[in-house]
Every structure is written in C-alpha cells, then in structure tokens.
Amino acid sequence: MPNPAQPAEQDPRVYFAAERTFLAWIRTGLGLMGIGFAVSRFGLFLRQITAAESHLPPRTTGLSLWSGVLLVALGVIVNLSAVYRHFQLIQELSSGTWRPGRVSRDAVVLGLLLAAAGVAMAIYLMLIR
Template structure:
C-alpha cells in the first residue's frame, strides 16, 4: 500500500531547495562584491600606468572607485536580504503559511538594478573614448 504524500511543509526536499536558493543568493552577493572590488582597483591601476608612461599627474574622474563601491554595497545588500528572506521562508514553511508561485521581488529588483548599471556603463563607454 503506497504511503500518502507528505504536506509540502514537511517534505525535506523543500527545505533543501530553500537552502540551495539561499546559497545561490549568497554566491551572487559575493560575486557582486568581488567584481566591485576589482572595478574600484582598476581605476588605481590605470592611474599608475598613466603616471608611469607620461610622468604627469593622472587625470581621473573617480568613476571606477565609486562604481566599484556601489557594486560592493549592492553585494552586501543582496547577502543581507538573502539571510532575511531565508529566515522568512523557513518560518513560513514551518508554520504552513507558505504560498507557492510568488514572484521573487528581490530577484526582479536586482535584475533591474544590474540592467540599469549596464545601460549606464554602455553610455559611458560610448561617450568616453
């Protein structure tokens, strides 16, 4: 005689899936922080190259520094939001109030922010040759 299916809240695969999603968000946040650090240090690298070649003070806008800092800050926000959402989801699963099929607002907001940053960088690269 087959056993009846467990409620979603008691199925351990649901909790494992929630943990995998949480870890994917943490990876995304760490990636953003790593890219932000590299972008901010790239401006320093360009200043050093310019100073070594021309022996003149390097002219800089500081754009790479601030865009790198913003990416690092965005990575921190993504990680903190991931922790908050993970605790919230586990609590919903434990209490039985979880509803399937909800759109992840966090993912949509992150996608829109990164798309806007990409458009801004594209415009910058076209204007500054």
C-alpha cells in the same frame, strides 16, 4: 515521494531546495562584491599606468572607485536580503503559511538594478572613447 496526506512543506526536499536557493543568493552577493573590488582597484591600476607613462598628473573621474564601491554595497545588500528572506521562508514553511508561485521581488529588483548599471556603463564607454 511525499505522503499524499502529508503537506509538501513537511518534505525535507523543500527545505533542501530553500537552502540551495539561499546559497545561490549568497554566491551572487559574493560575486558582486568581488567584481566591485576588482572594478575599484582597476581604476587605481589605470592611474598608476598613466602616471608611469607620462609626467603629467593622471586625469581621472573617480568613476571606477565609486562604481566599485556601489557594486560591493549591492553585494552586501543582496547577502543581507538573502539571509532575511531565508529566515522568512523557513518560518513560513514551518508554520504552513508558505504560498507557492510568489514572484521574488529581490530577484526582480536586482535584475533591474544590474540592467540599469549595464546601460549606464555602455553609455559611459561610448562617451569617453
């Protein structure tokens, strides 16, 4: 338990919590990159299956490649943002300028981007039946 005269920013548990949050963001970025890689390679797999079943050239839109690349790029952006935010948070905690209760803009933006990607994929899947 922190000493009442000691600010919360001096409690080591606060730094450990910041470290756990940083690692969770890194895990999220790595997950996005892994899913992006799988999505882009799945398109290649489908083209190979189509080519093996028929002698016609495979008809593709290249959407899986580009959506996979975008997911990998989003994962890289999440990881870089996590590193930047972690350094910023540690500096704020060390200097005593940290303010509790601030909304994580990075989390909100990531959530909105992934929701938009989900809606776009659902619309695409309904249109290609």
